[in-house]
Structures are given as structure tokens and as C-alpha cells.
Amino acid sequence: MPHSGLRNTAAERASYTRESATAAAHGVTRDLAFGLDACTPRQQQLRALLALAIFNCGRGSAWPRHTPLHELSIYTFAISPRCDELVIIAEAPRNIVGRLVPRDHLPEWGLPGLRVKRECGNGAELVHLPTGARMTVTRDRAGRLDHDATPQTGLWREGRPLTKEECTVLESLPAMSAQAQTLLGALTTRMSTKDPSGGWDIAMWFTDLLDRPGNGRSDGHARRLWGKGNRWELAWTSDPHPEDLLAALTAPRVGVPGATAQRVRTGWDIRFRDALLALRP
Template sequence: MPSSLRRRAAHLRASYTGETHPLATPGIARHDVGISYAGNGLGLDACTAQQRQLRALLALGLLNHGPTSAWPRHVSLADVTRYTLVVSPRYNDLVITTRAPYNVACWLVGRDKLPEIGVPGLRVESSHAEGWRLRHLPTGAALTVTRNRHGHLQGPVTLGSNYTRLWTTDVPLTAEEHAVLNALPPLCADTETLLAALTVRLCTHAPDGSWDIGTWFSNLTGRPSRAHSHHRRLSVEAGQCTLHWDSNPHPEDLYAALTDPVIGLPGTIGLGIRMSNERHRDGSVWWVIQLLNDEVSVPASAEPRTWAIPARAKLTRTWTSKQQAGGAGPVRGALKVAEEATAQGRWVRIHTLLHSRYDVDFEGNGTSEFVVDVFDAPIPLEHRGE
């Protein structure tokens, strides 16, 4: 990639990620000569298989928290998201810059005499004055935590850990870590890619302020905060990722971050979703979102629906994005309808589909649509067995 194009790409990427220009530049691959940087994720998702596996593991740890967590509580990494972070993905490294590198590292890496084990298999490889180079033993992938805004590890290298006896690379995996890793669901490459995309977009936001992930903790868009208990549940079954959460980010922001034409995950402009509301036992309303690898196509003359209506369920209204009014767009329009029905205590489901222009050979041709179903039923209680 020519240096001038690489510089422009780094500035564009930094406007979404909060990176400094020197921090973003190493993430823009030089070998992508001839590939336009717009629409290819600006290097966020280009990585080794080992990095992809580590980032998928991080997503499972970061996005499970609270009584319904799909992971053991002593493995949850959710408290990392309470810190001010910048996540800078590179082809063979994942750099996290923060004003509190010691605190963040202590959540990520296990240490002596404490029940938390952090990321199973993550170890300190080398210590520096302002951070650490970490190494994930099962995959060999690197992770850097540093206070330096440009991602540098400054100061002399020292062997081992220099803080609270964090486990180093000479500490083999414990029986407990083996148990956690062995209990993970099988993840295909596509599922790992989707999970990894959640990790690297942890701090992303739109330059115009229209959406913001806010590390799944804060809301910087000026809209009302959805914060409650910051409970989250991310589970994977049969290659399908399902997210439950009761706080920030807003659901449409997550969808926007994954499908944005500049910073989105390549190939997910037509990302399929299924989303519904449910009531937590404390009375708060959660949104449950299933992330699908693609959208299901329907013929031109068919009803715009790919999510079957449950037996005995009575519909009071079905809204599609063709009915949208004003400049809200299909995502915001769908969420507006859903939130209004939720405020009335109604059960709501949203799904996407690809409505074809044809009735024959319709697969993969058409326009993405959002469908909102409002049922004559109260918001269902949380199903903890999912």
C-alpha cells in the first residue's frame, strides 16, 4: 500500500477507534497493495489464525458477566471494560492502551493466591516500565498492554512479572484452565471471526457521533443510557452467537459497528440478526440478539419473513423497514418501533432478511429489510437455560 494511502487509512481508522495515528498505522497492512482501504475493515480483522482464536476467547470472557454468565465467574473479564481503553488490533498482536495498565493486566492474567485466572493460558512474557508483553500459551498469540498512547513498550525488558506475581510463561496451564478451555463450545473459523470482531470493536464509535460501543459500559452519543447492572451473556451454539445484555451499547450501535461501510467486518453488510426483548428477574428489560453469518433470502412475491411466528402467538402488528418514515434509517426505525412496544410491556421480535427482486434464482439478490413483530403478549421472562 503506498505510504500516502496508508497514512490516510490510518487517520480514517483512528477516527473510529480512538487510536493515535502512530498507534493505528501498524495495523494497516503494507501487503494489501491494490486493495482499497474503505470497506475492508481498515485492518481490524486481518490477523493470524492464532490471533483470531485469542480474540474470540477474549470476547467470551469480556461479554459474560453476572448471574446468567455462560462462563465461570472466576474467568469473567468484564471488569476490564470499566477502564478507559483503546484497542489496536494488528496482524500478529493485539495492543491495548490504557491509563491503568497494571489494573487491566491483573484482570487478564492469573496470579498466585487469587481465585481469578484471567484469560485461560495467558501469561506475562516480558515486563517493561509502562506495560507488558503477554503471550497466550495455547495459541502462541501476543497481547500487549501499555500506558503509552502510541502502543510502545518503553524501558528495559525485565524477566517475568513486576507486579503482584502475575503468572509468567514458565507457569504451565493449570488443571482449572484446562477445564475451562475444554468446556468451550467448538468454534468454526466463521464464528471465531465474528467473536473476534466484537473484541476489536470494543471501543469503536462513529466519527459523526451516530453510534458508539463505549466498551459496553458507557454511552457517549448523548442518548439516554441503558445502564442497569451491566449483566451480559454471550453464548455459542451450533455456530450461532447469542448475546443478552441489559445496558450499553444500544442494540443499533452494535449492528452499526459490525456493518459500517468503513469500519465494519468485511462481508457483513448483510449481517443477519434476530433480536427480542425479555424481562430479567430484577424487572429490567434485556435485549437478546443472535448474530448470523448471513441473511436469509426470500423471493420477491413472498411474505417478508424468515423467523416463524411461534405457535399460539398472536400478532398485533408487523412493521417492515419499507414503512420507515423520515431520515431515521432502517435500523433506527426498527428499534424505534421495538422500543415503543417495549415501553407498553409488549413482546417484540426483530429479524433481518434479504428480500429479492426475483422469484427465481433469488438467493443473494435483493435488498436488506428489517421486520418487527409486536405480539399481544407481555415481555417474556428471561430464559436462563439458553
């Protein structure tokens, strides 16, 4: 891959994702696409599962356990998707790890099956036992981890097997096609994306950073993402604005390659091959 092409594409990707260009370069594909959705099957499964956990909260939530994963929206971070790893670059990595990983006195906290593999001074390496997918949460702008550090008390580590309750939750989730996993995983990888020209901003699903008059959506923070197979629906009552999310999923370069949008009476339908994600704001 020509160095100039990689460098230019990484800088362009970073202008959308809030990564550093160095971090973005690790996800750029050989054909110089952004690579936000180019990943292994196990990464695809993890990203879709994270979407189900993050985008269900408040009234109407369909997630089958209490979890604070939707509270990730209160933190500021950049997501750096790579082929076989999901990297979160944040100012408060320990706080984010503490919400992602179950712990001794809060066994239902976090994502079922997610464990700490290694803790470092600037973050942690995580592994998802059911899929084998890897995550890194770090303060380093390039997405790297440094020296090992004292573990946080109570967080479940890699040697802790799946609990019966975790298995029950995972088994209760509806089946999902690979194409649907791509669409749902795109919701996860685009939580922090923005238009470098200032036209839209997902802003962690928490606020309207563009401060547009008359466009506020402040009816709480209820979200519901559910479906089965190839058909899924996402409803939400707060930011981001529907047009912003639509752009993040379908705009040239940053959108899911091949995804299309159709305006319908109750919102928008996003299609990716045979999969449908209905956006119902």
C-alpha cells in the same frame, strides 16, 4: 503501499478506534482496509476467547469460572488490532494486566493460559500459552513498550505451565468455527469504537457517552455470550445501544467485511458467511 494511502487510511481508522494514527498504521492491510479482523488463526482464537470471557457476567452468565474480565469495561483504552498481535493502549496498563493474567493468590483470575512474557515501565507483553497468540498492554500512544521493569508480584509468567483447572475450563468451552471466531473476535476489537460523525459509540460497554435522552439501558450489566459451532447468541442488559453495536459490526469501513444484518422479532441476526451471531438486547 503508497505512503499517502497508508497515512490516510490510518487516520481514518484512528477516527473510529480511538488509536493514534501511528498505532493504527500497524494494522492497515495492503489493500488499505482497516484490518480490524485481518489476523492470524491464533489471534482469531484469542480474540474470540477474550469475547467469551468479557461478555459473560451477572445473571445468566455462561462462562464456567468466576473472572473479573468483564470489569475491563470500567477502564478507558483503545484497542489496536494487528495481524499477529492485539495491542491495548491504556492510561492504567498495570491495572489491565492485573485483570487479564492469573496470579498466585487468585488462580481463577484472568484469562486461562494468559501469561506475562515481559514487563516494562509502560506496560507488558503477554502470551497465551494454548494458542501462542501475543498481546501488548501499554501506555504508549503508538503501542510500543519501553525498558524492562520490576515484575508485579504474583502474576503468572511465561514459564508457568497450564494448570489443571485452566485446562478444565478451556476444554469445557464449546467448539467454534473459524467464521464464528471472526464475529466474536469483532466484539473484542470494537469495544472502544465510535462513529467519527457522532452517530454511535460503543463506549466500552459501560455508558452512553452520547447522552441521548430516553435511550438509557440501566438494568445492571448482565451479559451472556454463548453458542456452538457456527451459531452464537449475545444478550445484554446495559449499554451499548443495540443500534450502536449493529453499526460497529456491519457499517461500511469499520464493520466486519462481508457481514450483514437482518432485523428479527427479538433483535438482529448478524451473518458472516455461514456463521450467525444473534444480538438479543
